[in-house]
Structures are given as structure tokens and as C-alpha cells.
Amino acid sequence: MNEVSISVIVPIYKIEAYLSKCIDSILDQSFTDFELILVDNGSPDNCPHICDEYASKDNRIKAIHKEHGGLLSGRKEGLKNAKGKYVAYIDGDDWVDKFYLDILFNLAEVNNSDLVVTGHFREFEGKIETVKPSYSGVFGEDEIKSLILPKAMYNGAFCEHEISTYVWSKLFKRELLSEILYEVPGEIVMGEDAAITYTYLSLSKKLTISKIPLYYYRQRHDSILKSIKDTSIEFYRLGVLKNFLKVKLSPFLNKDNLSTQILYYLYSMILVRSGGLIHDASGKVIFNPFLKAKKNSKVIVYSSGSFGQHILSSNSKSNFFQIVKWIDIDFHKLNIGDNFVEPLSSIVNTEFDFLIIATINPSAFKSIKAELVLMGIDNNKIVQINTDEKEICSLFGQLGFHND
Template identity: 25%
Template sequence: MAINKTTDNKNNFLVSVIIPIFNTDQFLSETIESVLNQSLTDFELILINDGSTDNSGNICQEFMRNDNRIKYYYQSNAGVSAARNLGLTCATGQYIFFLDSDDTIDREFLETAYVVSMYQDNDITILGSYFCNRNVPIPALPTCAQFLKRDFLESYKDIQFPKDIQPCEDGLFSHQLLALTSRIGENPKAIYHYRKHENQNHIKINQHCDRILIQIYQWRAILEDFYVKYDLYPEKNLHLALFIQHEPFELRYLGMPFDEEQRYLLHNLIKCWAFLLIQNLTKQEIKMLSKPFLYFISTDTPTDFERFFKKYRYWRRVKKNILLFLIRFIVVKRIRRNLRQKITADFRKDEDMMHAG
């Protein structure tokens, strides 16, 4: 599909791709090339060097000399949030996408994201089949799943990536934006290639449970200030409850190796944060929350919950295996295939939790 150059003087490019960079010289060339090889060519590529001490800066400058769509900026090391925020101030595209400096995107990624966003007039387009197929309203997104309209971001300049917060800097950023608009679309065709390696942030994060626990208190303070400022209680109570379920409960409590004292502190924090929100939800809204999360906030101690959760995981696996076994006896191949896909999708969220736990 041919996409013409924009004639809007306010927006110089169709898309601004922002890459924060810190010591990823072994992957960076491939990442940049995946952008330069896009089927959509009307973009700018903003490279933010966050104080790298390896060869990343030289790689960026070499690419910049050969392509006038590339902008390069250097800042003393201040973290990924500061780098992304700097990129936002430099962006001129109609839409914004953040790419990690060790990942790559499929050749049609920007084009399909732009076409969907433009024709649906989305403020936020959710990218990738995994995130588009979630069963409940999404309370937060990683940067790889966000395609953002710059005019929308300009309307809420106070919403930025929180400095000195990691993980969840992207979750906090996206959660606030998702709460401020109903113009949200989906593009499951956007294919993002996530690179796994030993220096990834999530591996380092698991080694610092004490720091993460302190930051979760900061998450709460940031969001409580935001909800009060924009007068979002009680209209967005479910949105916030889903965030608490996903980020501090599923990804952190279930997914990180906290010691006993830390688990007690986090258990109490999540209970106190979520309890009043849930009291003000309708029965239909409560059904959108997971059974493990609802049980978690009703328990007195982490031990009570973990005893329940062990049994819960076991019986969910048994139920799934029984259902998959029974559909083998369905004669019609198409029906059998569709049921298998539905069962797999229905159990996907719980399987993610089990993997985290």
C-alpha cells in the first residue's frame, strides 16, 4: 500500500521511532537496520545515547551520516525513562513508537501500525497479536505494544515516563494514557522480534527485590496523584484494579523471588491498595478480575494464598488437559481445531501466571 508524504506542516514525518540506547553495541546495528528497511519510508529515527561506554555512539553516528532521517542525541547516563522523554521532546511525527535497542521489528511493522491508527483515528493502537488477544481490558502495555498519536501526547504533556523507576516505567506511562482516552485500536499484524540475552533488564531486576518493593510504593503514589488530578475515581476503578492485578501481583508477587518478609510487605501493600477499589466495583466488573487475585486480597497472610494457589494451578492444568483430550473425539476437523484454539486462549492468562509463579 503506497503511503504519501504528509502535507501537515505541524508533523514533518508520519512516524517518529525513538530508540533509547545504553551499551548495546553488539545488537544496535541490526536494530537500526530493521527500522531503515521498513516498507513505510516516511519516518524519522531518533537515537538517544544514554551515556553508553561501549561503541554504541560511534555506530549511531555512522548511520546518521548515511541517512538524513536519523537524529542522534547524547545525554549523560540518566536512565531509560529520561532517554525516552528526551526523544519525545525531539519528535515531529504524527505517531510515536519506542523501540528497544536490542530488538528488531518486522518490515511491515510501521506501515500496518500507521494505516490502522490513521483510518481508525486512534490515540493509542495496541500492537501485536499477544496483546490484542488478551481477554480483559488491558491496564498497561510495554513500549513494544504502543503506537501513540503525538497530538494526544501533546494534550497531556505531564504524562511522561517516570524517572528513576524501573521496571514498570512503561506500565505507568501507558496506564495513565489508556485511562485518558477511549480511542484505542488494535493491530495484531505488527510483528516485534524480542531478543533474549543474559544482560536483559528483567534478569537484573530479579536480583534486586528490595529495590523493586520500594518502587512499588512509588508506583502507588504516582497513580494516586494522577487519579486525583484527573478526577478518575470511581469511573476508572476497574482500570486501576486491573493494573494492580497485573503489575504488582502477577508480574512481581508471583514472578519475583521475594523472601518471606518482603512477601508479607507486598501482600499487605496490594491488599490495602486494591481493597477499597474492589468494594466499589459492580458484579460484572469484579468478574473481569482473576480468581487468584480476588482470593489474594481476601487472605490474611501470604501463606494462606500460596496454599490456595498451589491447588488452583494444579486443577487448572488438569481441567485444560481433560478438555484437550476430549476434543480429540470430535469428528469435524474445523470444529476440533477451533475448540482447541479457544481452550488454549482461555487458559493462556492463567498459564502466564503459573509461569510467573
């Protein structure tokens, strides 16, 4: 017999400035039949004390302290201590709407679903963007296998997922999650959410997708800009992810479909993490994904989000492009090296050769491009990202990904 309906698991590491807001939003839920498992993942700041303090005041809260072992290990430790019928993961620097658990639970129970997927809000520098699935509905096992899973990681438009990778903004059945979570290799640091979500999806017999956004994802500068210190380790970890997905999903997908999905998913991750420009061990650029833009081109970078920051950081190492300006419609104070974010109105057509829109999402790219053209930006100067499958395969060969 389950003691509670939902086990809410919050992995915690170096987020003391945000943790109380996260916990308070969970304790304020309209739905009360839950336990809250706070997993202190060896945090060196005040997070352990915050966890213990909350646990001492509310018997629904369990504080667990462990040595630091990465986000995945925190999620595993939380599940080991969970007793709920369902599991909801919430990151400790995010927060949720008052009716978050209530709606998740109802969607799962009414539709007898193994997995519930919802929309979310993205908060960045005080501005909030609504992100919703492209469709909603209830899908049975046959539809999951034939319609959802073949497009889960790559739906034909680079880079769009049929099902988002995040484990947050979802509700899992604890027993089914226990079948797959402990098998996810600890070496997977990037893409651990995808390893969990897509493997779990392949075993699900009923899926419910809702467009209702109730989860607030906080995108922070200090969590975005993480440079690749050792590319060999980084690519090895992605190789582990590739092989795990290949082994777990091959019983459900044909070889070509699975290879294409994994290829584009890993490519998108490599682009964002590397800042687009791929360097070899000596620092030489071996792959430039920005079509038309050549070495020494005068470039404007649009967007100060994750990809934009990595482009600036990566280019500062090789000086491949001459970055003449960094702009964003969401103007705020931020600088990398000698480049400061400037408002959209500061662009002058004659000062640059090409403009890079720093997004790998094609829908976002089209929307931003249309707005830039309205502002008088030369359409021919806005560059696309190279998505040629043969060239991406060649890149992966150079990086060693064809060697299992």
C-alpha cells in the same frame, strides 16, 4: 506543520550486539515518511559510535547522546526531539517487520485513532512465540472509559491485561504523548511502560486494536535476571508507580476498581521480581505464594523464563524449597547455582512433592498444566499461585504499600 508522519524513537544502552539489526530493520521499512531518533543513554560500549555511524549515512537519522539516566529518561529525551505526527518506540535490542510502520500508520489514519495497539512476536533463544491481543476493533471514548480502562491492568484473570503495558508495538500521537510523558516520575524504574500506556489511554478518544504481530521482542538472559539488591528501594519505586497511577486514573475509574487493578498489577510485578518468595530485611520468607508447597518441600520448577530464573535465584538465598529439578519444554543450556535446565522427559513423579509452573499468566498456566498431565505428571502436585485479595492486601501492608 509536521515534517514527518512518524518519529521512531530508540533508547539505547549496552546493546551493541543487537543494535545494528534493530536499526537496519527500521531503515528497511516499506513506509518511508519517518525520522529515526537514536538516543544513546550514556552507553559505555560501542553503541555511541554505531549511532553516529548510521546518522552520518542517512539524513533521516538523528543521534542524541546523553548521560545515563534510565530507560524513561531516554524516552523523554527522544520525544523532546521528535517532529512527527505520531511516535513509535522500539527497544534497541528488538527489531520490526518490513511493514511495521506502514500498518501502524494506516491503522491510525483510517480510524482517526489516538492509540494503536498490535500483537508481537517473543523471541527467546531462537524460538519465536506469537502474542496477540484477545480481540481487535475500534473503540470510541465512551467504550475506552466504560469497557477498556476498567480492565486495562487486570481483566479479572490473574495476571492478564486488557491492554498490554509495553510502549513498543504501539503508535502514539506525539502531541497527546507530550501531555503525559514528562509527568511520569523518574523514580519509576519498574512499570514505567504501564505509567505511560495507561495514563495515555485514559486521555485517548479513539483506540484501535489489531491482532497483526509485526514487532519482534527479544527476551534475553542478561536482561531478565536482575536480582533485587535493596528491597526498600525497589518497593519505594513501586510505591511511586502506585501513587502515580492512582492520581492519574482516579478521575476515570471508581475507587474499588482502581485499587483492585493496581493491587494485582503490582503483585504480579513483585512476584516475578522477587521469585515468588518474599523476604524481609533479615532474609526470612514472609510470604510464599505457591499454594500447598511448604518449606523444605521437594519442588520441580517448570520454565526457564523470567519468573523461573527468579524463583531459582531467590530460593538459593533462603533454601526455602528443595529444588530437585528445573525443566522446560524449550530446553537450552542454562544454570543457576547447582540447577541446570533439563528436558521435560526427565521428570519422575516419585522424586518431587510439588511442581511449580513459573508463569503468572492463567492462560499459559492452564495450557502448560494440560501438557504436563498428558505427560503423566500428577495433577495434584501442580501448584497454583495464591491470588486471594485479602492475603495480598495483608502482604502489601507488611511491605508498607498502604502508607502513601
